[in-house]
Amino acid sequence: MPLIDSTIDALVIFRVFLVLDLKNGFFHILVSKESQAYTIFVTPTGQYEFTKTPFELYNSPTSFLRFISKVFRDLIQRSIFTYMDDIIIPGSNEDDAFSRLTETLTVAVNNGLDIGENAILRVEFLGHIIEEDCVRPSLIKIKIIQGFPQPMIFKQL
Secondary structure, three states: OOOHHHHHHHHOOOOEEEEEEEOOHHHHOEOOHHHHHHHOEEEOOEEEOOOEOOOOOOOHHHHHHHHHHHHOOOOEOOOEEEEOOEEEEEEOOHHHHHHHHHHHHHHHHHOOOOEEEEEEOEEEEOOEEEEOOEEEEOHHHHHHHHOOOOOOOOOOO
16 A cells, blocks of 8 residues: 555645545455356355456455555556545646546546546645645544543553
């Protein structure tokens, strides 16, 4: 997985951010025929096997990260930044961002990925708010820290 701090440091120089979110991320990866028997689940209507990777499997995140890295290998760190099923496309201006978006969507379509998109000038990503010339912690994260109980004895500290 990419280091969060490195990603955020690399993003601060950009002005425009486009965010893509893969729909049903792990379901983009097929489960091999030999492994489907290990994904059995039972419902009132019968017994079934997953044909696509479910979220609950131990190696699902690793398999998914490997898949995303392979699909976007030519774009990662050059035009896009990925973190699990989130893709952020930074640009120095709108034309730059949309050029990178076109390239990213072409790769996504060629690999059968199902995604949505949003164009924004300010993005909340990995607990940080990133906008032109500024990175700061998310307000939600600050409130969580402010609401944390003060230690009363040494052991709590």
